[in-house]
Amino acid sequence: MTATAPAIAAYADDQLYRVLLVEDDEADALLVEELLHDTGLPFRLTVTTTLADACAELVGEPADCILLDLHLPDASGPAAVATVRASAPHTAVVVLTGLSERHAGTDAMAAGAQDYLVKGKVEPDLLRRTVRYAVYRSRSERAAVEAQAARLQAQENKRLERGLLPQPLLETRAVTITTRYLPGREQALLGGDFLDAVEDDGVLHGIVGDVSGHGPDAAALGVCLRIAWRSLVLGGHRGAELLRLLDRILSAERREPHLFATCALITLDQGARTATLHLAGHDAPLLSTDQGTLEVSSAHGIALGIAPELGQWPQTVIPLPATGGLTLYTDGLTEGYAGDTDRRLGVDGLLGLIDRLPPTDPGTHVDLLIKEARALNAGRHTDDLAVLRLDWGPRGPSEGS
Structure with missing residues (x-):
């Protein structure tokens, strides 16, 4: 021109x-x-x-x-x-x-x-x-x-997003799935955070994970782990055995020896009215009921890729209320700053934000929570964040994601 x-x-x-x-x-x-x-x-x-x-x-x-x-x-x-x-x-x-x-x-x-x-x-x-x-x-x-360059970066983001954020593989409408993913910086490539949800034999399985670092290597490893998790779940692998296999895959596929990953696995069985949780160096999920939201008291195991010989991942079984929601997230949601202080938001600050949010559908609730957390942080801490929320009960099927 x-x-x-x-x-x-x-x-x-x-x-x-x-x-x-x-x-x-x-x-x-x-x-x-x-x-x-x-x-x-x-x-x-x-x-x-x-x-x-x-x-x-x-x-x-x-x-x-x-x-x-x-x-x-x-x-x-x-x-x-x-x-x-x-x-x-x-x-x-x-x-x-x-x-x-x-x-x-x-x-x-x-x-x-x-x-x-x-x-x-x-x-x-x-x-x-x-x-x-x-x-x-x-x-x-x-x-x-x-x-x-921005156009090319946007195209790369879309390609990575297809691998990191797949379409949940579900057959039931008894559970509402809400997913969100935001890169830590404007125009940044998606990082190593990943999530997925699949249903197998009437049981819902979910994962949220976070590969250390940023950029294409972390994103590629996140895509690899997410695809491997889905394949292994559909192949019948569960719990600690599944995490041991993911640990082996991570160690074989990472390009840099220092890369590791945290993740949270959830198996939601509505027939048994339980959720089974395995944590590998990851924050525990949040359980929301009519009485409020709290962090689930959980057993913890070591992150993937740190020390395979120490890989012990105990399970936590959570009784499910008739109506409720479980929120799994990566630390990009909690490691930002809590306003004009040097203090991190943390889980306690996140729970405080949730208490102040108005009652609304799960998708809007997650959007408001991310918006408030980012407003407090004001761009001082830049990390990707991923959120997987599972809602069940009478209100779940009628709410959008």
Whole structure:
């Protein structure tokens, strides 16, 4: 898209232009400085006489526009443009050519310069327009690159999300499933948090897990563990045996030896009116009833990938009330700060938030809880969070997720 003159003028009105002049001829450098003063542009000028000095200057002091002579003691021609572009890829470059160099300007633009000026034929108005347009176009190109990177990142997020957040495999409407997943940072790739729920022989099985670290390695390992869990559950594996198999898979599949994972397994059997819980280094779930919400008192086992030889994961059997809900979550929900303090929210703070929330359906309740927790944290702690909530009883089937 071609920038219009009004758009460039509006963009440049009050901008201070940081100009780096790379010129080894003292008389030419003085002439350029005088022309810059005559343009009326607000500017701060830095002058270097070699390309090496210019590149060193750009490391400590970024520039908005580089005015580059094509004949320097240590570089010349398109190679000089390529070098300075490598040092400052998002900075506008305008080259200064001689009267006899017919093709030098176009060759420099092919090498990455935004424009060129012929020495001896530069007037203040021309220099003003050239600098403003070059900076505007450079910024526009950078914005386009960043937008493309954001699009690619969004596509990668969708691909990872399909692996980390599958469609629950259910046959019954007796239990309402609510799932939420939020990355810790804006535009961040999904991390290693994962969740899933499947039904097998009339019994509902769920998992929430958290791979240590962030980025593609953690996400890939989270996807691997989630798929392995679903396959193993449908293959009849349960409890501590299932966790031992996941521990072996994690140790075999992780790319970095320090990666580990916490997880909570839940088996909800409405026929027996019980929920069986296994924790591997993970927070206990929350049980909500008509009397309120509390953390389930649970036996704990070691996280996966820490010490396979110590892998003991005792079970906790939870009697189910006629109506209620179990919320499993990753620590991204509790490790944020509790308002304007250095104190973490923690489970007690989370329970306090829940007590203050109005009665509502499970999906809205989870959304409000995440919103309140993030508002208190105010962006100071950045971690992914995943929530799996299971609701049963007379109200469950009629509520959305």
